[in-house]
Amino acid sequence: MTYRESPYADAGYREQRAPRRRDGVLVRAVRALSGAVAAGVVVLAFVVVGAAVLGGREGFPGPGTVSLATHVAGAAVALIAQSWADRRFGIRALPGSLVVFVVLAALLWTQWWG
Known part of the structure; x- marks a missing residue:
């Protein structure tokens, strides 16, 4: 039985492509x-x-709900954008x-320096 006759002949495999060129040093540095x-x-x-959490448990004022939500949303957006x-x-x-x-600039400006 040859490869074409085997049950794996049309398993969705494609021909190998030529390897991609490496990005320039500037793009790699910005991405890093x-x-x-x-x-x-x-x-x-x-x-x-x-x-x-610590502020709520120990009874001292911690960051508010807006600050908490902003930081969590900012982290999610930053991870998605980096991915x-x-x-x-x-x-x-x-x-x-x-x-x-x-996202970092917005977080720092609105939550830490504002």
């Missing part, structure tokens, strides 16, 4: 920096959630990284 920023936004959200950027190549990856930086 936005990945670190996205991780920092997630850690910041965990800190705010922890402060809210999107990691799956793109070349200049198409930069909008996702830009969204991560905008």
